[in-house]
Amino acid sequence: MARGFWNIMGEIDYVGQKKAEYLYKVIILVSCLIGFAISCITKQFMYTGYAAMISTIVSLILVVPPWPWYKKNPLTWSSKPKKS
Amino acid sequence: MHSILWRLNAPFFFGVIVLGILTGINVISTYFVDYRVDTSIQNIHVNKFINNSRFHWEEAELSFDLKGDFSEVFNWNVNYIYIYVELDYESPMRNAIIIWDKIIPRFYYKPLKIEYKSEKGKYTLKNKGYNLRGKNVLAKIKLEIEPIAGFIFKIEGSHSNITFPTNYSY
Numbered sequence: 001m002a003r004g005f006w007n008i009m010g011e012i013d014y015v016g017q018k019k020a021e022y023l024y025k026v027i028i029l030v031s032c033l034i035g036f037a038i039s040c041i042t043k044q045f046m047y048t049g050y051a052a053m054i055s056t057i058v059s060l061i062l063v064v065p066p067w068p069w070y071k072k073n074p075l076t077w078s079s080k081p082k083k084s
Numbered sequence: 085m086h087s088i089l090w091r092l093n094a095p096f097f098f099g100v101i102v103l104g105i106l107t108g109i110n111v112i113s114t115y116f117v118d119y120r121v122d123t124s125i126q127n128i129h130v131n132k133f134i135n136n137s138r139f140h141w142e143e144a145e146l147s148f149d150l151k152g153d154f155s156e157v158f159n160w161n162v163n164y165i166y167i168y169v170e171l172d173y174e175s176p177m178r179n180a181i182i183i184w185d186k187i188i189p190r191f192y193y194k195p196l197k198i199e200y201k202s203e204k205g206k207y208t209l210k211n212k213g214y215n216l217r218g219k220n221v222l223a224k225i226k227l228e229i230e231p232i233a234g235f236i237f238k239i240e241g242s243h244s245n246i247t248f249p250t251n252y253s254y
Contacts, residue, residue, distance in 0.1 A: 010088025017086045024095040032102045036109075043160040045232050048106050056099030063091050 009066075016070025024059035031055035111234035114161040123152045123225045123241035125169065131204070135214065135252045142216050144209040144248070146183055147202045148223070152241070154188060155196045157229065164189045166228040167198075167241075169205070173221040175213060183207050218250040 012020065035051025125148055132145040154165060168185035172178070183205035188198070225241030 010091065012086065020086070020091060021094075024098060028095065028099050028102055032099075032106060036106050039160060043158075045107075045110055045160050048110075049103065052099050052103035052106075056096060059095040059099070060092065063095055064088060066088070 012070035015073040027059045128246040142211045146205045150200045
C-alpha cells in the first residue's frame with residue numbers, strides 16, 4: 001500500500017472497505033427511489049433532487065472518515081522468522 | 085486503494101449518476117404527452133395608431149380580451165409556461181411582433197386560469213414604413229412550455245383577426 005499522506009489519513013481494513021462500498025450504494029439508491037416515488041405521487045420533481053442531495057451528504061459523512069467500525073478486522077501479519 | 089479521496093469521490097458521483105438516471109426517466113415519461121390548452125383572444129381594439137414622422141415608422145397600441153385554462157397542462161415536469169401574443173402580417177415581407185407576454189410559474193399561480201378584460205399590450209407595435217393602414221392582421225396566442233428537464237414544447241393557441249383603421253388617430 002502506498003504510504004502517502006492521504007492514504008495514512010483514511011486507512012481502513014479490507015472488511016471495512018467492503019462495508020463502506022455497500023453502505024453508500026444502499027443509502028443513495030434506497031433514498032433516491034423513495035424520493036422518486038414521493039415525487040410521482042405529489043407531482044413535484046424536486047423531491048427526487050432533495051433526496052439525492054441529502055443522501056449523498058449523509059453517505060459522505062458515513063463513508064469518508066475512518067470510523068472505528070471500519071477497523072474491526074485488522075490484518076494479522078506473519079511473525080518474524082526466528083534465526084536458527 | 086480505498087484511500088480517503090477515493091471514498092470522497094465514489095459516493096458523490098454515484099449520487100449524481102442516480103439523480104441523472106431518474107431525471108432521464110422523468111424526461112422520457114413526459115416526452116409523449118400531448119399538451120392542449122383552451123385559449124381565446126377576442127375584442128382586439130386599436131387604442132392609438134400614430135405616424136411617428138421622426139423615425140419614419142408607425143406606432144400602435146392595442147388592447148384585447150384574453151382567456152386561458154392551464155389546469156391540464158401542469159404535470160410533474162413543467163416548470164413554467166410562457167404565453168405571448170404575436171401579430172403576424174406581411175409588409176411586404178413576413179413580420180411577427182410580440183405585443184404582450186406573461187410567465188405563469190408553477191407554484192405561485194394557484195388558480196392556473198387567466199382572464200383579462202381590455203388588457204393593454206405591454207409593448208407598442210412599431211412598423212417600419214407606412215403600410216399598416218387598413219391592413220388585416222392575424223393575432224395569435226402562442227405558448228412555450230418550459231420543463232424542469234428535457235425539451236421545450238411550443239404550442240399555438242387560438243387566433244383572431246383585426247383590421248387596422250384607415251386613418252391615424254392624430
